[in-house]
Amino acid sequence: MPEQPTGAQRMTGAEIVIKSLLDQGVDVVFGYPGGAVLPIYDALFKQNALRHVLVRQEGGAVHAAEGYARSSGKVGVVLVTSGPGATNAVTGLTDALMDSIPIVCLTGQVPTHLIGNDAFQEADTTGITRPCTKHNYLVKDVNELGRTLHEAFYVARSGRPGPVVVDLPKDVQFAEGLYEGPANVRHRTYRPQTEADPALIEKAIDLIAGAKRPVFYCGGGVINAGTEASKLLTQFVRLTGYPCTLTLMGLGAFPASDPLFLGMLGMHGTYQANLAMHGADVLINIGARFDDRVTGRLNAFSPGSRKIHVDIDPSSINKNVPVELGIIGDCRQVLKQLIEAWKKRKAKPDGKALKEWWRQIDEWRARDCLRYQPSDSVIKPQYAIQRLYQLTRDMEPFITTEVGQHQMWAAQFFGFEKPHHWMTSGGLGTMGYGLPAAVGVQMANPGKLVVDIAGEASILMNIQELSTAVQYRLPVKIFIINNQWMGMVRQWQELLHGGRYSESYTEALPDFVKLADAFGCVGMRAAKPCDVDRIIKEMIKVDRPVVVDVMVDKTENCFPMIPSGAAHHEMLLGPADEAKKPVSEEGMVLV
Amino acid sequence: MPYDKTIRRHTIAVIVDNEPGILARVVGLFSGRGYNIESLTVAEVDAVARLSRITVVTTGTEMIIEQIKNQLARLVPVHKVSDLTAEGPHVERELLLVKVASTGDERVEALRIADIFRARVVDSTTESFVFEVTGSSEKLSAFMTLMDPLGMVEVSRTGVVAISRGPQAIMKRGEAG
Ligand SMILES: Cc1ncc(C[n+]2csc(CCOP(=O)(O)OP(=O)(O)O)c2C)c(N)n1
Ligand SMILES: [Mg+2]
Numbered sequence: 001m002p003e004q005p006t007g008a009q010r011m012t013g014a015e016i017v018i019k020s021l022l023d024q025g026v027d028v029v030f031g032y033p034g035g036a037v038l039p040i041y042d043a044l045f046k047q048n049a050l051r052h053v054l055v056r057q058e059g060g061a062v063h064a065a066e067g068y069a070r071s072s073g074k075v076g077v078v079l080v081t082s083g084p085g086a087t088n089a090v091t092g093l094t095d096a097l098m099d100s101i102p103i104v105c106l107t108g109q110v111p112t113h114l115i116g117n118d119a120f121q122e123a124d125t126t127g128i129t130r131p132c133t134k135h136n137y138l139v140k141d142v143n144e145l146g147r148t149l150h151e152a153f154y155v156a157r158s159g160r161p162g163p164v165v166v167d168l169p170k171d172v173q174f175a176e177g178l179y180e181g182p183a184n185v186r187h188r189t190y191r192p193q194t195e196a197d198p199a200l201i202e203k204a205i206d207l208i209a210g211a212k213r214p215v216f217y218c219g220g221g222v223i224n225a226g227t228e229a230s231k232l233l234t235q236f237v238r239l240t241g242y243p244c245t246l247t248l249m250g251l252g253a254f255p256a257s258d259p260l261f262l263g264m265l266g267m268h269g270t271y272q273a274n275l276a277m278h279g280a281d282v283l284i285n286i287g288a289r290f291d292d293r294v295t296g297r298l299n300a301f302s303p304g305s306r307k308i309h310v311d312i313d314p315s316s317i318n319k320n321v322p323v324e325l326g327i328i329g330d331c332r333q334v335l336k337q338l339i340e341a342w343k344k345r346k347a348k349p350d351g352k353a354l355k356e357w358w359r360q361i362d363e364w365r366a367r368d369c370l371r372y373q374p375s376d377s378v379i380k381p382q383y384a385i386q387r388l389y390q391l392t393r394d395m396e397p398f399i400t401t402e403v404g405q406h407q408m409w410a411a412q413f414f415g416f417e418k419p420h421h422w423m424t425s426g427g428l429g430t431m432g433y434g435l436p437a438a439v440g441v442q443m444a445n446p447g448k449l450v451v452d453i454a455g456e457a458s459i460l461m462n463i464q465e466l467s468t469a470v471q472y473r474l475p476v477k478i479f480i481i482n483n484q485w486m487g488m489v490r491q492w493q494e495l496l497h498g499g500r501y502s503e504s505y506t507e508a509l510p511d512f513v514k515l516a517d518a519f520g521c522v523g524m525r526a527a528k529p530c531d532v533d534r535i536i537k538e539m540i541k542v543d544r545p546v547v548v549d550v551m552v553d554k555t556e557n558c559f560p561m562i563p564s565g566a567a568h569h570e571m572l573l574g575p576a577d578e579a580k581k582p583v584s585e586e587g588m589v590l591v
Numbered sequence: 592m593p594y595d596k597t598i599r600r601h602t603i604a605v606i607v608d609n610e611p612g613i614l615a616r617v618v619g620l621f622s623g624r625g626y627n628i629e630s631l632t633v634a635e636v637d638a639v640a641r642l643s644r645i646t647v648v649t650t651g652t653e654m655i656i657e658q659i660k661n662q663l664a665r666l667v668p669v670h671k672v673s674d675l676t677a678e679g680p681h682v683e684r685e686l687l688l689v690k691v692a693s694t695g696d697e698r699v700e701a702l703r704i705a706d707i708f709r710a711r712v713v714d715s716t717t718e719s720f721v722f723e724v725t726g727s728s729e730k731l732s733a734f735m736t737l738m739d740p741l742g743m744v745e746v747s748r749t750g751v752v753a754i755s756r757g758p759q760a761i762m763k764r765g766e767a768g
Contacts, residue, residue, distance in 0.1 A: 126612060131623050135667040138611065155667055188608060190667050315661035318654060322594050 008180050013142045013173040014039035017106065020149035022049055023182050026077050028443055029053070030061040034081025036108025036121060038175035053443060056464035058085050060436035062092020062163075063462070066101045067440030070423045071398055072227060075156050076440065078105040083121030086167075087118065087128065091430060093163045096131040098427025099249060100224055102161035104152050105133075111171035112140050125167045134162030140169065142177030150185040159192030161224055162311040192312060196329035201337045203325055204284075204308050205347055208338075211282035212353035213360075214242040217265065217294075220249030220426070221287020221311060222331045225417045228334035230254070230419040233286065236339050241348055245273035245359055247288050248411055249426045256415030262361070263370075266294040267562050268408040271369035272361055274560075274568040279360070280305040281384060287311065287331040290320040291427070292590070300567030310334045330427040369560045369573055370412050379529050381406060381481045381552040385413040385453065388479060391536045397449040398441045402434040402458030404412065404488040405558040406481035410453040432461025435478060439465055442474040449477070449540065456482040456549075457506055469545040477539050478521075478547045480512060483554045492556045496583055499591035516547035525549040595653040600629065601676040602648050602683055602753045603660065606762060607636050608668035615643055616666055626651065626659050630685075630728075630750030636702050640765050642670065646752050671762050673755075679739045680756040686749040687731040692719040693742025708749040719744075 011019065017040050021029065026135075028051045033041045044052055055061040065076025066068040066194055080089050086107040096103045110119040126138045135155050137148050152164040208214065216237055218355045222229045237244045237260055244254050245265040254261055263270035265277055273481065274296075277283065283305040288294065290309075292376075294303040307323040310315070310331060317326035327334060341347075372382045396555045399414055400423040407424055415423050423441060425433040434452040442450045452459075459480055469476050489504040516523030522542050526535040532550070539546045557578075560571045565587020607613050621628050629648040636644040649659060656674070664672045675681040689710075691701045698720075700726055705712065708730070714721035724734050728751060730732050735746060755761070 006744055127615070130612065130616060136612075188668075313665065315658060315665050317661075318594075318657055318662075438641065464609050 002431065008178040010176055011179055012039070012043070013168070013175050013177065014043035016142070016145045016177065016179045017168070017173070018043045018047060018050060019179055020146050020182075024075070024150065024153045026075070026141065027051060027072065027385070029077045029079050030055055030064040030068070030440065031079030032058050032061060032081065032085060032171070034085050034108060034121070035529070036110060037079060037085075037106075037168070037171050037173070039170065040079065040106070040108070040168070048367040052079075053439070053468065055436065055439070055468050057462065058088035059091050059432070060439070060462050060465045060468065062089050062096065062103065062105065063430075063433050063436035064440035064443070064465075064468075065103050065105075066096050066099075067400060067437030068434075068444045069101050069103060069425050069440075070437075071420050071441040071443040073151055073420060074444075075102040075104055078103060078106070080107055082108040082110055082125070083120065083123045086123055086125040090128060090132060090359065091428075093129055093165065095425055095428040095430045095433065096163040097132050097509045099425065100161050100220060102156040103147075103163035104156050105163060105165045105359060107165055107167050109167045109169040113171070114150050115169065118348045126163065129165045132163070133165050136165040136167065138167040138169075139172055142172050142175040145172065145177065146179040146181070147185050147366035150182040151187055153182075154185070154187055155190055156342035158190065160221075194312070194326050194330035194333050196310070196327045196334045196337055198337070200327045201323060201334070201341050204338060205310060205341045205345060207282055207306055207325065208240065208284060209333070209342075209344050209347040209349065210343070211242070212350055213279055213281040213357045214240070214284065215262075215276045215280040215282075216242055216284045216286065217247075217277065217288055217513045218244065218253055218286045219247035219288025222250055223254040223287075223495060225287065225331035227419055229335060232332060232335035232339060234258070236335055239339065239342060241354060242284075242349070243276055243358070245276065247291070247294055247426075248424060250288060251411060251418040251422045252416035255417045257431065266291075267296070267410065268558055268560065270412070271367050271560055271571060271573065272364040274562065274571055275364045276361055277302050278568040285308045285309045285323070286335065287312070289316045292320070295321065295563055296562045296570075297567045302568070330421060346394045367573065372556070375553070377528060378530060379526060379532060380551060380554045381483065381556055382409050382413055384479075384481060384526070384532055384550045384552060385409050387532050388451065388453070388536055389414045391533065392449060392451070392540065395449045395540070397451055398423070398445060400424065400434040400437040400441060400450070400452045402452070402454045402510060403429045403431045404455040404458060404486065405483070405491065405556075406453055406455045406487070408488075408558045409481070414453075424450055431455075435459060435462050435476070436468075438476040439468050439472075439474055442469075442476050443472070451477040451479050454478055455487065456480050456509055456512070457486045460510075463515070466516070466521055466545060466547070470520040474545060475543050476545050477499065478545070479539070480547065480549050481552050482509075482549050483552050485554060487556075488558070494557070495578060496588060512547055512549040519557065521545040521547050523547050523549070525551065563587055598650055598652055599656070599676075600648065600650050601656050601674055602623070602646065602681070602751060603663070603672045604675055604753060604761060605645040605647065605669060606671040607643050607645060607666075609641045610668055613643065613668050614645070616668070617647070617663070620662055620666065621647075621649070624658075624662065626655065632750040632752050637764060646750070648751050659697055674760050675753050675755055678755065681753050682756060683685065683727060683753040684725055684753050685728050685731050685751050687724045687734065688713070688747040689722045689724070689738055689743055690719060690745040691742045692736055692744045694718055697741045701738060704734070704737050704741070710734065720740065
């Protein structure tokens with residue numbers, strides 16, 4: 001037997017899994033058992049330090065872990081069985097990869113001697129998850145298990161965060177081996193650059209200070225860099241007095257109530273944000289990735305601006321939009337460097353130009369682009385979300401969403417003052433994300449108000465997780481903007497397919513109030529505008545999971561909108577614009 | 592920034608951990624993101640540090656090549672990415688095995704051309720030869736063109752391996768990091 005390194009302990013693979021998670025500071029695992037992970041479930045049973053949340057479908061486990069991670073800043077952990085357990089997790093893993101969410105997902109695997117034999121519940125998990133994880137491992141030797149798990153956590157949370165899968169054959173879980181704690185684990189290759197090159201910082205300050213029509217365009221990278229990064233961003237933006245817009249992923253990185261905030265940008269962003277992007281002479285991108293939802297038609301994107309791009313992932317720089325100054329580093333660190341350099345130089349913005357720029361922006365703002373036609377007889381979806389915001393904002397609620405129009409209205413009408421309070425599936429746009437994510441958020445934030453702003457179609461994709469919420473007494477609130485349509489699909493069909501509403505109407509919706517009841521939740525319904533405030537107040541009061549069915553206008557569309565293939569200055573501001581500005585042929589093929 | 596839109600051929604060397612799945616990761620990256628692979632070779636080059644070297648020949652615009660390099664560098668088990676084409680003078684070599692099955696004049700002619708290309712005969716029967724040629728990809732292709740009408744029945748090529756000229760090494764040997 002080889003000599004034991006100091007501090008190494010002998011235990012089974014299953015015990016090593018539990019020990020590693022505890023040593024990583026994990027307090028909860030989201031999972032679902034099965035044959036290939038029974039030894040780990042057995043080890044879980046024998047201890048009390050690590051909690052397990054039993055979801056109702058493995059897809060829910062990953063979204064729950066995402067919600068947990070995004071609202072706490074910690075790594076979310078998932079445990080699922082081999083074969084179908086692992087394949088069910090794939091959507092969530094892809095979602096976490098697209099949105100850069102740190103996840104460690106442990107999957108059971110058939111014993112090593114059966115791998116490749118098409119054994120029962122065997123799937124090539126590392127093969128299937130290779131393109132949808134930041135990295136993955138198959139552990140064949142129990143002595144490698146502890147080190148691999150610690151490495152997995154390191155990879156998941158370092159640099160640009162992402163999901164990591166560790167595939168664990170059942171024999172490895174049973175085998176005895178040596179466990180090594182996290183202290184001695186140093187990764188062979190992976191050491192992302194966090195501090196920016198000082199010379200680039202100086203160049204950035206030159207550009208920023210010399211700007212006449214500047215705009216800060218910031219995203220999820222700021223959120224991922226921790227709460228302090230958002231504080232630093234706020235400080236820096238205020239130092240300059242420049243306007244700031246945020247991506248869908250970045251909401252909360254800069255206070256929504258600040259007069260320098262222009263609202264979200266992009267396809268359903270505000271008029272002022274998109275036109276500021278279009279008209280800017282210096283664009284300061286911190287932690288955003290020039291996603292196609294943001295840029296619109298690339299050859300007309302912010303055509304006159306000199307661009308600075310701060311990102312921890314070098315592959316994000318010059319991927320979609322060529323920039324003049326690419327700065328690799330962690331947003332928190334880079335913001336710190338920028339503030340220091342700005343102060344040291346006693347840099348001053350061009351007051352006269354800035355005043356003129358703000359005059360122009362205020363003119364755009366005065367268009368009041370989020371305005372909608374209010375109604376006394378039917379609940380406007382925007383109204384419902386606006387009221388939800390007004391009546392809960394003092395409680396600093398955590399908001400998750402599903403995907404569709406309701407998601408965009410939530411982004412437009414809900415103001416976030418702080419990071420880590422807004423959880424939405426941005427990159428992948430996964431319907432069914434919001435409810436399990438809310439479960440994870442509530443686990444990380446007991447006693448806080450957690451609301452899933454949902455669509456009636458999306459919520460049905462993971463409705464089974466209501467059962468999880470009930471089991472763990474998680475008082476999540478499901479606020480369904482029920483328009484009886486896959487509203488976003490219908491909106492595109494209206495705009496692009498001559499109003500042929502192919503399969504976008506749900507004929508046989510369940511009665512959500514009864515459904516809530518059947519799950520052991522509380523069901524409520526709002527049918528008239530006058531019900532909305534009362535229902536919201538009641539919902540907040542109930543200390544149990546609540547499903548609120550808000551029956552809204554079935555035909556409302558989400559504006560402003562940059563149709564695909566169009567540029568920022570070609571926004572549709574409302575229904576009247578729809579007819580006037582047909583979508584280009586190139587735009588039709590885009591999603 | 593005005594980026595050069597011309598499509599160019601680049602030879603890129605990648606030093607990776609020699610671990611299961613690494614090749615699938617690299618190949619998957621190219622196919623998943625729609626990049627070209629003209630050739631790809633891989634073998635362990637440092638048994639102590641368990642490092643392999645992948646040489647990939649690819650084509651693309653300046654922006655795409657930059658993306659390819661950044662995406663490769665982003666893979667967790669990748670130690671080093673080096674764009675030999677961009678970084679200066681380097682040597683590229685490929686090895687070719689060609690089987691020619693013919694008799695009479697064709698056979699004689701094949702031998703004569705092989706001689707000009709300094710090909711080695713590594714197998715011979717009364718009705719066939721296997722020639723081995725090393726050199727640039729262009730030289731190998733030229734050899735194949737000439738052998739084609741002379742009874743060439745099978746070809747095996749290694750793909751390009753490459754190394755920079757001069758004393759500088761891609762990274763320190765025996766050092767993983
Ligand atoms: C898993 C998945 N399937 C399909 C889609 C395409 N899709 C985007 S929005 C949408 C409709 C969503 O309807 P609903 O949840 O009612 O939201 P609404 O747009 O009506 O607010 C669909 C089908 C998706 N985003 N995710
Ligand atoms: Mg709907």
